[in-house]
Amino acid sequence: MLAPQAQTRRERRIAERQAQILEAAAIEFSQKGYGRATTREIAARADLSEGTLYNYFNNKQDLLSGVARTFADDITQKIAAIEADNIEDMMTQLLTDRFSSGRERRLFMLFLYEAPLNPDVQRIYVQEALYRIIDATEERFRQLIASGAMRPVDPATAAQAISATIMGFGALFELGRHARSKNGKEPFSAQTMGQEVTDLFFNGMRPAQDGN
Amino acid sequence: MLAPQAQTRRERRIAERQAQILEAAAIEFSQKGYGRATTREIAARADLSEGTLYNYFNNKQDLLSGVARTFADDITQKIAAIEADNIEDMMTQLLTDRFSSGRERRLFMLFLYEAPLNPDVQRIYVQEALYRIIDATEERFRQLIASGAMRPVDPATAAQAISATIMGFGALFELGRHARSKNGKEPFSAQTMGQEVTDLFFNGMRPAQDGN
Amino acid sequence: MLAPQAQTRRERRIAERQAQILEAAAIEFSQKGYGRATTREIAARADLSEGTLYNYFNNKQDLLSGVARTFADDITQKIAAIEADNIEDMMTQLLTDRFSSGRERRLFMLFLYEAPLNPDVQRIYVQEALYRIIDATEERFRQLIASGAMRPVDPATAAQAISATIMGFGALFELGRHARSKNGKEPFSAQTMGQEVTDLFFNGMRPAQDGN
Amino acid sequence: MLAPQAQTRRERRIAERQAQILEAAAIEFSQKGYGRATTREIAARADLSEGTLYNYFNNKQDLLSGVARTFADDITQKIAAIEADNIEDMMTQLLTDRFSSGRERRLFMLFLYEAPLNPDVQRIYVQEALYRIIDATEERFRQLIASGAMRPVDPATAAQAISATIMGFGALFELGRHARSKNGKEPFSAQTMGQEVTDLFFNGMRPAQDGN
DNA sequence: AATGAATGAGACTTCATTCAT
DNA sequence: TATGAATGAAGTCTCATTCAT
Numbered sequence A, B, C, D: 001m002l003a004p005q006a007q008t009r010r011e012r013r014i015a016e017r018q019a020q021i022l023e024a025a026a027i028e029f030s031q032k033g034y035g036r037a038t039t040r041e042i043a044a045r046a047d048l049s050e051g052t053l054y055n056y057f058n059n060k061q062d063l064l065s066g067v068a069r070t071f072a073d074d075i076t077q078k079i080a081a082i083e084a085d086n087i088e089d090m091m092t093q094l095l096t097d098r099f100s101s102g103r104e105r106r107l108f109m110l111f112l113y114e115a116p117l118n119p120d121v122q123r124i125y126v127q128e129a130l131y132r133i134i135d136a137t138e139e140r141f142r143q144l145i146a147s148g149a150m151r152p153v154d155p156a157t158a159a160q161a162i163s164a165t166i167m168g169f170g171a172l173f174e175l176g177r178h179a180r181s182k183n184g185k186e187p188f189s190a191q192t193m194g195q196e197v198t199d200l201f202f203n204g205m206r207p208a209q210d211g212n
Numbered sequence E: 001a002a003t004g005a006a007t008g009a010g011a012c013t014t015c016a017t018t019c020a021t
Numbered sequence F: 001t002a003t004g005a006a007t008g009a010a011g012t013c014t015c016a017t018t019c020a021t
Helices: A002-036 A039-045 A050-056 A060-081 A087-097 A102-117 A119-146 A155-174 A190-203 B002-036 B039-045 B050-056 B060-081 B087-097 B102-117 B119-146 B155-174 B190-203 C002-036 C039-045 C050-056 C060-080 C087-097 C102-117 C119-146 C155-174 C190-203 D002-036 D039-045 D050-056 D060-081 D087-097 D102-117 D119-146 D155-174 D190-203
Strands: none
Touching: A002 A039, A002 A050, A002 A060, A002 A102, A002 B002, A002 B102, A039 A050, A039 A060, A060 A102, A060 A119, A087 A119, A087 A155, A087 A190, A102 A119, A102 A155, A102 B002, A102 B102, A102 B155, A119 A155, A155 A190, A155 B102, A155 B155, A155 B190, A190 B155, A190 B190, B002 B039, B002 B050, B002 B060, B002 B102, B039 B050, B039 B060, B060 B102, B060 B119, B087 B119, B087 B155, B087 B190, B102 B119, B102 B155, B119 B155, B155 B190, C002 C039, C002 C050, C002 C060, C002 C102, C002 D002, C002 D102, C039 C050, C039 C060, C060 C102, C060 C119, C087 C119, C087 C155, C087 C190, C102 C119, C102 C155, C102 D002, C102 D102, C102 D155, C119 C155, C155 C190, C155 D102, C155 D155, C155 D190, C190 D155, C190 D190, D002 D039, D002 D050, D002 D060, D002 D102, D039 D050, D039 D060, D060 D102, D060 D119, D087 D119, D087 D155, D087 D190, D102 D119, D102 D155, D119 D155, D155 D190
């Protein structure tokens, strides 16, 4: 009982340290990008020495991988937690969700950018998270179509379109577009935006025909 | 007549060199990202010495700005060249267009990523190109709505949604998603993709109601 | 008790390293001037890697500032240590003192040259050291005049004249003038020089008048 | 007659070009120092291309040598032009002269600084100008002493003291000391300064004794 | 396990000099 | 003879990584 417990406590402390470091790394990476972030400042933010960083991670790339894994898990869970039996609810939740945290959006951009340059990020964030989410969305669409709750479009295309839109909105937000007020109205709220876009996807742009 | 001609020749040579350098820079940046690209390799690819680079550009950042301007001009022209008087054509062209060149997509990602870290990129690519395109799209939507060719959705939201979707698809392509064949069919073609997505935006996902 | 002691040891080591680096920098700067001295050779002389230099100083300019401060402190202390209640002693000491070390003279020239090009040197060496010394000298002259030990010349001019002479002799020595033997006598000694110049300043050049 | 004339015209043009370049070099060197001045800006100031510079001078060092020679000739002539048969006039003129032009003072500092680093400057400016002036001064002092117009101090020391003082005042002026007003009086004028310092050297600091 | 000083490879950049036009 | 684009050596500085304490 003693050894396993000590082992467990040790493992717990290691996990805590790693989380503490990854938290700091996430902040630095999100603010400065991967290239401009320095291990020195990550260590400083984690209130550790630079040397200690290397007791928990092999190198800077691993820090990015670690951050990617954290956020991959996070987004996967959030998406999985969405409960909706009609398409409108589901889309609103999908769209609203990604508009939340600034740091999250920034890291999202970072992962997209780094993925082609960094196999770990590609694997951890893109393949194990993004693609699975898209696949799951496709499967849900397939079900909705089967149940007649959705027009029989190509579910793969629809899933990608939805995902692409969410990703694109993340980028637009990040680029500051959301700050623009339109027509004197208040600047976009994520909530309103989600609803309007959902309406667009759901009802389409085609003008109502005939007596509709 | 002599001086202007000589002047012109000199200017032409300078423009050529700059183009030659920017071409090399665009390739290096697109392949390695801004931080990992080196002036040495840009020079080598342009078949010039490193010092010569600095006869035409002040620093590495200016190389990125130059590349950004080139592609900002390019995309602006392409978008402006779109001629469509019905919404379906317009959307198809918008969506199809951005799926073309791989390097272009990679640089697009680069600009999105760098914009918040680099005021020049933010100004040149985001504000002077992306935003104007979105604004022009909004204006077109406004006209289509006025003419009854489009359902009276909020034109600003619609313009952003379309733009976000295009941007997102650019990213998805870049991430390799397009390489996946679905259902044994051939992998996506930009053409097909554009048409399907246009259908989605145009007709929406809502199942046909009533006797429709 | 533990923390302060550890802190002190660390600070002591840092101070030692800085001194070690500044020593090397002083030698390189004095031998080659600021522009021709290289961080590489400073590091080599300090028996450190080039990178380590930058753990202790921000840049090459700071190395020069550091050297300037060291020598500013040094000269200020030496001047302040002069004890003389009659003008002859004081002048002899003032004049003799600056003729001592070759490196010191070379750095003195360097600071004079760099001061107009380098605000730090101007502030550290010129304003905080040279000017204060001149001011202090003026004040001493003022007292000597008040006590009747000195002819009532303008004390500011006199202080500047003395200072200028010392500075000029420093330069002349540095230029190798002192190496010239005159009339077959031995080359100047700082001692002799000091006495003769003092005599000159004290008694003037005017021939004795009347029956003197 | 033709060849020599053409030769002469050619030589004249060469001399003009050289003077034009040296003028530009003098300005740049005086403003920025030798190391920080660039051949590019010297060429620009001389309204020439960089390449042309190298048709008239072998390298940057030669530019400095050329400037040194110009100013060495200049100062030698000025000193030689001094006409004075009594010591007061002579000293006033000596002292006043060097306080004149700012650029001249700056170059003077430059030559003093560069001399130990640059054999040409050492030879041209220091040995062929400065030392000769000091020697000539010593000789004049010798004559004045012989004629009883000057107290029999050591003429070599006196000549060096005078020279050192002039050099030192040049430095002090350059360091901005002259800008300080004293006692509410106007800031120093070269004229006043020269007179006061002459009085100091001539009459000494010793208080008047007895019934004087 | 923590530290942080030391390292050194390598990046960007400058600039005196050359040379084809 | 004048030009100025091209060169490349050399300089300053950064920073991920290591290792003795």
